Amino acid sequence: MKVISYLMAFCIFSLSVVAQDAGTLRKKHFNLESGLAIKGYDPVAYFAQNKAVQGKKELAVSYQGILYYFSSEANKEAFKAAPFKYEPEYGGWCAYAMGQNGEKVTVDPETFKILNGRLYLFYNRYFTNTLKDWNKNEATLKKNADINWPKLFK
Secondary structure (H helix, E strand, C coil): CHHHHHHHHHHHHHHHHHHHHHHHHHHHHCCEECCEEHHHECCCHHHHCCCCCECEEEEEEEECCEEEEECCHHHHHHHHHCHHHHCEHHHHCEHHHHHHHCCCCCCEEEEEEEECCEEEEECEECCEEHHHHHHHCHHHHHHHHHHHHHHCCC
16 A cells, blocks of 8 residues: 555655756746746737737736746636647747748747737848748748757757
């Protein structure tokens, strides 16, 4: 009986260590400002309203080490029910840069695209809007980005 108790305790401990490691890796590789994702924009609003909407600090949720703000209680609850559905691809880094050369490039949260139910964010400054370049070669860039992103987690 003691052996079973020890095994259960070891399994629970192991799972908590793995969860902590995943959160640490996410914090290391996601595009965050002071621990905050998408510069405080509401990830659900991109889908629900098809626009970038600034979230509110009082409607915050932390998911696996990443902090998100929401513009409404309904959006907050939608995220809590299915966070993977709403998190931006490639940790919130520029999808074009991730596909072009596997680089982490900051984004303009108001430059985005929903593709196959996923949120993609893009760099848009100094007369350079990478969403336009992404649209010209989307299939190849997405394929490359899907390969490049996991390589960062080594």
